[in-house]
Amino acid sequence: MSTITTKAFVMNSFPWKERHRLLHLLTPDLGLITVLAPASERLKSEIRGATQLFSLSEFVLTEKQSRYSVRSASVIESFIAISEDLDRLAAASHAVEVFTDVARHDEPNRTIYELWAYTIYEISVSKSPVFVARMASLRLMVEIGLTPCLDSCVRCHGLVSEPFRFSFSEGGLLCSREEFRQTQAEWMILSPSTLALLRHIATVSFARLFRFYASPEVLSEASDFADRWLEERMEKRYNRLAILEHNPTFLLS
Numbered sequence: 311m312s313t314i315t316t317k318a319f320v321m322n323s324f325p326w327k328e329r330h331r332l333l334h335l336l337t338p339d340l341g342l343i344t345v346l347a348p349a350s351e352r353l354k355s356e357i358r359g360a361t362q363l364f365s366l367s368e369f370v371l372t373e374k375q376s377r378y379s380v381r382s383a384s385v386i387e388s389f390i391a392i393s394e395d396l397d398r399l400a401a402a403s404h405a406v407e408v409f410t411d412v413a414r415h416d417e418p419n420r421t422i423y424e425l426w427a428y429t430i431y432e433i434s435v436s437k438s439p440v441f442v443a444r445m446a447s448l449r450l451m452v453e454i455g456l457t458p459c460l461d462s463c464v465r466c467h468g469l470v471s472e473p474f475r476f477s478f479s480e481g482g483l484l485c486s487r488e489e490f491r492q493t494q495a496e497w498m499i500l501s502p503s504t505l506a507l508l509r510h511i512a513t514v515s516f517a518r519l520f521r522f523y524a525s526p527e528v529l530s531e532a533s534d535f536a537d538r539w540l541e542e543r544m545e546k547r548y549n550r551l552a553i554l555e556h557n558p559t560f561l562l563s
């Protein structure tokens with residue numbers, strides 16, 4: 311049995327065998343791990359804050375045959391604003407699902423941890439937390455190599471010009487010289503402003519990722535693009551933002 315001290319974000323938390331809890335933790339060096347939080351009364355009160363969903367905490371874990379359990383934990387940042395606002399909560403839930411899907415299937419990757427750190431912070435403070443979650447998911451796709459070709463023609467690598475036609479089936483822009491017989495369901499036209507924003511999201515440092523200004527039209531177009539790119543590349547439907555579309559005012563009162 312060995313002891314590990316690590317920072318980690320709590321990505322999921324659920325009851326286990328009556329009294330215990332299981333946590334999914336995103337760590338810098340071990341990737342996504344499943345951890346048992348034992349139900350000792352002393353430990354339970356001590357680690358309650360540190361094991362709250364979305365918290366960043368420092369954990370002391372014991373490891374035995376790749377099974378981890380919590381020995382002690384202390385909260386670093388609880389991001390409490392997320393649980394107090396429906397938009398932030400939906401945004402964080404969506405982003406957690408995407409990041410967890412990626413981290414579960416990839417080798418431990420410090421970049422995913424760092425991108426998550428910027429993302430969950432921004433979701434807790436941004437005026438547009440849902441948009442932040444969508445753009446973070448798009449950047450995550452780029453980080454794992456599922457990069458849309460936004461700089462040149464995906465077929466001939468030549469210059470692209472307006473109208474900017476993006477083919478989802480081919481994964482990139484098409485220049486004006488390309489034959490274009492696809493049905494409209496397979497492509498979308500990107501405005502120059504939306505294309506500039508998407509290029510920003512795909513390339514800048516994480517520290518500058520969420521520093522941009524965009525009109526409502528651009529936010530809407532970029533959201534459509536990011537959702538579609540995510541779902542086609544991950545081959546999965548993500549439904550956690552749908553709760554916001556049904557105007558659940560009863561949840562806010």
Ligand SMILES: [Zn+2]
Binds near residue numbers: 463465484485486488
């Ligand atoms: Zn071309």
